[in-house]
Amino acid sequence: MSITLTQLRAFLAVVHSGSVTAAADELIVTQSSVSAAVSGLARELGTPLLERDGRGVRPTPAGAAFAPFATDVIGLLEQGRRAAVESAENASRTLRIAAVTTSAESFVPRLMQAFATAHPGVGLTLDVGNRDRVMGLVLAHQADVAFAGRPPRDARLEARALHPNEHVLITAPDDELAARAEVAPHELAARTWLLREPGSGTRSVNEDFLAATGLAPRTLTVGSNGAIRQAARARLGVSFVSRDAVADDLATGLLAAIAVTSAPAPRAWHVLCSGVGPVRPVVATFLDFITARGG
Template sequence: MPLPLDFPDLAALDLFRSVVDLGSVSRAAEAHGVAQPSASSRIRTLERQLGLRLLERSPTGSRPTPDGQLVADWTVDLLRRADDLAASVASLKAEQSGLLRIAASYTIAEYLLPPWLETFLADRPTDSVTLEVTNSRAVLDRLASGAVDLGFVESQNVPATLDQQAVAHDELVPVVSARHPWATRASVDLAELATTPLVLRERGSGTRAALEALLAAHGHDPPPSALDLGSISAVRIAVVNGSSPTVISRLAVADDLTNGRLAELNVPGFSIERTLRAVWPRRTELSRLASALLATLPMDDVTAPST
């Protein structure tokens, strides 16, 4: 059955739902990247179209009327399906254009994906790949929004809404500059490491989450931060040239350990091995290019090197 000509547009319903969730038109307008007067006008238009008063407005914010709450509840499934449609259309367009959209966390993006993608694209001259490099949490967000077709994460906590495939093994190791006093120590106690300011990745990083989980399992609080940095390369450079320890992927520092720029610490009780994973939305058929890429990555061939 055709929809009424004055049926409200999905963007207005999405904005209204945000007002309900955030408690004010101004916060919803900011979340949607529109001016508050424009957001207010769109809400009033929505009320006229539906013939219902949706919001009770006050100097401290806005809350839904009883009718507004019903409408907000009814929009949840509609907006979810609209998001699914938008993501599916974007994926279809990317597939037809021969484009594979990937988001990957830093360790995988910097040390594994470049040779994988070079090999993958070698005999696909008409296909292309875009790669967004970010932390594991943001990769999951990009997948949820439909902005990418395939993700690669270091996080061991993959949501149940995603399917996954192991693509590599990695290990986190505690290291210091070769000039650091700890570099010549036979061992460093885990409690001492836990209370020493470290060079850390930003919150949302799979590396940082894994370290905090290990320390918590041994009864320690998260370590103090000497410096928070947004990429694994920045952490590596800071430690090679600085005076603070870090915990970092062995992939990132294998050459530094071999060449003596960094020293690996012997910390009894410290062991963080992790599986690096490809992830994509559950119950979603992988695109032709995503399936083809995963087929080129057998686990036995991509285990992180040891030193």
């Protein structure tokens, strides 16, 4: 079997973009070269990898099964290149960190600062996004480690639990329900529920609670934790958010919390890395550092 990197990159570009034209633009090559590379890959594997989907294309079942392996090959080669460069004398070391929005707005910067102080020779980068984006970065080997809540069930990821991640139902500071010791879920049926964008772990926490309690309230989707906090202050609705994200607002009285029964059980923050391929020394050092600190 003679599979080339050009074939793998062309195939993945088509899978991610949904068309040969977009893949050619991304790779800065001709459409015919992309088509030829994907066709050659399909011949090597002995099965079609793409099929028509309206005006675009999508992976066949065989293509969908093969794509994670192609992603690992490309990602591991890049990881190996970086490891080789870092092993050279006086070469700088860089750690690529990804974090879901809530963690990036609360404890991750402090962890990065502590690590940078202890290891001044390591450069740090931070990419922030929702849960789906962050998981994708790690799986594609475009981030060395990631901070997120509940880890996905994926054998290609390794996760270590850090500190607890409690979710509280935030509301305006003068909300009468916030003064009560206990509020039943049905008493919130008339409230508007503030949700993050699809793909967000915080959104999943709220949707799981609504499904478990049988509530079907009006919802308002806002694009960030900051927007949810502002909307809650303005009495536009309520939402479960990580206590880490609103600790200061609760302490200063800018927000209040409703003690609702059947609230989501406390979870844990996790640090994740790829379980595919060797771990670079700088990644192992970072993982040991934050695990020792408990996050």
